[in-house]
Amino acid sequence: MSCQLRVLGCSGGIGGDNRTTAFLLNQNILIDAGTGVGDLQLSELLAIEHVFLTHAHLDHIACLPLLLDSVVGARTSPIYVYATAKTIELLRKHIFNWLIWPDFSTIPSAQQPSMVFVEQELGQPITLGEVTITPLPAVHTVPAVAFSFTSSQGSVVFSGDTIAGPDFWQAVNQLDALKALIIETAFADKEHQLADAAKHLCPSTLAEQLSHWRGNAEILITHLKPADSELTIQEVLALDHLHPIRRLLQGEIIEF
Ligand SMILES: [Zn+2]
Ligand SMILES: [Zn+2]
Structure with a gap:
């Protein structure tokens, strides 16, 4: 059986139709919890059983506290939130601390919580139904994974927020039957210094990174900052690259 990855949000910001990073995988799995989650129907929110987080930055977790609050009491089982130990520590300390938001891992009780954190280590695959999800190395300003x-049909890779790097490409180069590589390019080249400081890619650094990739799947560009999204994608499309490359579209469904 094939799997479906639905793009709920793939912008680097908000405004108008822009939604920040979130994907719905096979109806019950959320990949990052940016503002795109807010467009789902309540029935779709209630179907979410698992949430995988690349990192703790707000544009990737903004809707997680609100999701939990919206479905608490209507679900009979917890939502499992998968992340690295460091990301879980950040969420516990800075979000679910009873100051910014209640600690849903103890609501309504510690014995029957609405949310259960599951620590996931790099390279450790977790299989849920038809799909296996594996965290890959990423390099960002905070602990992060790709x-x-x-599925039985092939793989899709999502870089999360990252400057990529040799460990990421080594992992990606080992994958068979890669169908698509979703990779960020947050900034235009005029913001090269800012991109480096924020550990995001811009078109010129994307080109450098792609030289380490031995695959030929389609490249789907995500996380464009809204103010320069057209400029950034034009710079990406003008790269002398060897791969089919285009902008990832909010609302599209990737089958694999
Ligand atoms: Zn980030
Ligand atoms: Zn981000």
């Missing part, structure tokens, strides 16, 4: 999603 993900591979694998």
Whole structure:
């Protein structure tokens, strides 16, 4: 059976139709919890059983506290939130601390919580139904991972926020039947210094990074900052690259 990855949000910001990073995988799995989650129907929110987080930055978690609050009491089982130990620590300390938001891992009780954190280590695959989700190395300003999603038909990789790097490409180069590589390019080249400081890619650094990739799947560009999204994608499309490359579209469904 094939799997479906639905793009709920793939912008680097908000405003108008822009939604920040979130994907719905096979109806019950959320990949990051940016503002795109807010467009789902309540029935779709209630179907979410698992949430995988690349990192703790707000544009990737903004809707997680609100999701939990919206479905508490209507679900009979907890939502499982998968992340690295460091990301879980950040969420506990800075979000679910009873100051910014209640600690849903103890609501309504510690014995029957609405949310259960699950620590996931780099390279450790977790299989849920038809899909296997594996965190891959990423380099960002805070602890972060990329993900591979694998079905019987092939794989899709999502870089999360990252400057990529040799460990990421080594992991990606080992994947068979890669169908698509979703990779960020947050900034235009005029913001090269800012991109480096924020550990995001811009078109010129994307080109450098792609030289380490031995695959030929389609490249889907995500996380464009809204103010320069057209400029950034034009710079990406003008790269002398060897791969099919285009902008990832909010609302599209990737089958694999
Ligand atoms: Zn980030
Ligand atoms: Zn981000």
